[in-house]
Amino acid sequence: MTKVLAASTDPMFGLFSVIRDDGSMSDEHKAKIPDALLARMYREMRRLRALDERMLVIQRQGRIGFYGEVKGQEATPIATGLALDAEDWIFPALREGAAMLVRGFPLDTYVAQCFGNSCDVNKGRQMPSHYSGKSVHQVSWSSCIGPQVPQAVGAAWAMKLRKANTIAVGFLGDGATSQADFHNAMNFAAVFKTPCVIICQNNHWAISVPSKMQSASPTFASKAIAYGMPGVRVDGNDVCAVYLALSDAAARARDGEGPTFIECVTYRMGAHSSSDDPTRYRSNEEVDAWRKKDPLDKLRKAVVARGLIDDARDEALFNEVDNEVKAAIVKVESAANPPRESVFEDVYGELPWHLREQREELLASAPPPAHGAGH
Numbered sequence: 001m002t003k004v005l006a007a008s009t010d011p012m013f014g015l016f017s018v019i020r021d022d023g024s025m026s027d028e029h030k031a032k033i034p035d036a037l038l039a040r041m042y043r044e045m046r047r048l049r050a051l052d053e054r055m056l057v058i059q060r061q062g063r064i065g066f067y068g069e070v071k072g073q074e075a076t077p078i079a080t081g082l083a084l085d086a087e088d089w090i091f092p093a094l095r096e097g098a099a100m101l102v103r104g105f106p107l108d109t110y111v112a113q114c115f116g117n118s119c120d121v122n123k124g125r126q127m128p129s130h131y132s133g134k135s136v137h138q139v140s141w142s143s144c145i146g147p148q149v150p151q152a153v154g155a156a157w158a159m160k161l162r163k164a165n166t167i168a169v170g171f172l173g174d175g176a177t178s179q180a181d182f183h184n185a186m187n188f189a190a191v192f193k194t195p196c197v198i199i200c201q202n203n204h205w206a207i208s209v210p211s212k213m214q215s216a217s218p219t220f221a222s223k224a225i226a227y228g229m230p231g232v233r234v235d236g237n238d239v240c241a242v243y244l245a246l247s248d249a250a251a252r253a254r255d256g257e258g259p260t261f262i263e264c265v266t267y268r269m270g271a272h273s274s275s276d277d278p279t280r281y282r283s284n285e286e287v288d289a290w291r292k293k294d295p296l297d298k299l300r301k302a303v304v305a306r307g308l309i310d311d312a313r314d315e316a317l318f319n320e321v322d323n324e325v326k327a328a329i330v331k332v333e334s335a336a337n338p339p340r341e342s343v344f345e346d347v348y349g350e351l352p353w354h355l356r357e358q359r360e361e362l363l364a365s366a367p368p369p370a371h372g373a374g375h
Ligand SMILES: Cc1ncc(C[n+]2csc(CCOP(=O)(O)OP(=O)(O)O)c2C)c(N)n1
Pocket: 094, 095, 143, 144, 145, 146, 172, 173, 174, 175, 176, 177, 203, 205, 206, 207, 268, 272
């Protein structure tokens, strides 16, 4: 077992963390997280927080139909985007879309996915916040809870059969551990030693169902034991901890040692989605307690401790990333809708007869009245 994984001595109760309360970290960890990487992590997290805040506002203004916030869980997608090789594949669950941004996917095209207009690579055929980017090796979240895990394991198996030097990372929430897909995938991954990492973001809630109602296991990480793979429990609000744990697990997978299961212990600070009201099922005290462990504040302490930022530079950074988000929204919001007939594209090389008929019928009908943002 590699170093970080071994350091988390007890998969049931260990919690691997890197950033201490005062923002410092051990010399060993400091050497693995150089200043440039730490500063990059902070910029990405600042931008993601700014993106969430603006996107939620435009959803409330009726400019997009739906939005799924990441607030509180930014550490894991950012660490994932930074820890993997460009050729590795990501199979995200609900809140890892932003790993694409870290891997260089354009912010305006990402935002366009929520408008579902002609700037969206999916041509508006997915629900908002269901991002995907072939260019950055990230498949779409399928909306069903669980299937991204067997998909990741299957892709990893194909990589192994082809002797590729790539790995796949599959995500799920704590709620998804109750799905059969999770168990099938864990078993298959361990038996066939597929080069993958399976990451559970335990954010303590599956919409209104608390994580203690999902499992009687002492921790989610401990489930790995039964399947015969290493399990590690990581502070999911510590981007450096997730980065190091995933880097080790990825190296392990690449070296032919098989899968690793990582539980990232975190908290969904916002609502499940823009359609949810969490005040109906959880207490303000609980939210306040987790707000004190905000991953952005934790990371800020680390960049301050290294002397990489002060208040003035932080404010300038906030303005810079917020302007970047505003500019991305302005750039794509007024784009035209995708052509109606694009609904028939990109599945079949040659359209079957019944879809050809439907396409002709659609084109013969009057087009809907033109309107701006497509909502
Ligand atoms: C198979 C399936 N069952 C139910 C749902 C409805 N649903 C959407 S999100 C969700 C909760 C998911 O919780 P979790 O896996 O913990 O992820 P989180 O939302 O907390 O990130 C449920 C039950 C669904 N989309 N798919």
